[in-house]
């Protein structure tokens with residue numbers, strides 16, 4: 001992580017052949033930094049925080065003409081004890097809403113149909129702007145734009161997820177009914193040591209509220225197994241939470257220390273083999289749940305966005321982001337279509353187009 005001052009200092013001292021290091025905030029200065037190196041022969045180290053500035057209008061190269069990702073904010077203020085992001089990305093800085101609206105309008109006009117708003121914690125969007133616009137307001141405004149598209153977002157910190165946000169998702173057809181809400185652990189002591197600022201009851205209350213408005217809401221999450229000091233009983237709380245929520249899918253991680261974070265200095269007496277065993281058990285539980293949820297899709301006809309080909313089959317995504325491999329004509333590529341789900345595995349669905 002080059003934005004971390006101690007890493008930049010180490011590179012400066014130990015890797016004399018490196019001409020320069022810059023913080024991701026300074027990407028917009030790359031031509032100038034490169035010019036300096038080429039014309040003066042001096043090494044450049046631009047690692048300081050850019051203190052609130054966001055460079056707008058940089059050209060964006062997009063690898064796909066159907067799906068687009070739009071950064072709405074940068075940085076993070078949360079300092080979860082295991083995470084290096086706040087140290088390397090600096091404090092939260094939100095883009096102005098009119099810049100985001102203009103970018104999304106351009107994407108819709110260019111034919112993009114699946115647009116994901118990005119931030120380390122989108123739920124704190126706007127707090128630094130002082131405009132009285134929060135993330136739900138921004139999302140609602142974008143969802144009112146004309147055109148045929150799905151709007152998604154990630155990532156959300158549960159401590160900042162509001163009922164207003166769920167209300168906004170429920171009331172706009174173009175906002176995908178999918179929510180990635182990382183819980184990280186089902187145990188309150190571990191959550192506290194992780195510095196997450198919510199407990200399992202608050203997390204579950206959010207999930208219940210979301211599902212009361214949108215029974216078909218697709219939930220996904222991140223979870224860390226083997227956080228320093230996690231006991232077997234505390235791990236079982238995580239399993240209990242997974243069984244209670246029943247996520248469509250989970251992004252699962254075994255704790256890995258990030259130098260420079262508080263968690264990297266914590267006592268971690270649990271042997272690696274034990275962490276691996278917990279991880280395998282968690283995956284077993286989640287795979288069963290994913291399979292059961294996918295099985296319940298079979299027989300349904302769903303709207304999908306056809307995004308590619310896999311051999312003879314089309315590939316598509318449901319509104320909830322589930323992968324569908326389906327039969328159908330190539331003319332559906334890049335289009336919304338109706339698919340009848342005919343089968344499933346733990347990780348994907350199979351189907352056929354309904355014309």
Ligand code: SF4
Nearest residue numbers: 076078079080083085
């Ligand atoms: S885990 Fe997410 S919310 Fe927590 S510090 Fe890292 S980026 Fe911020």
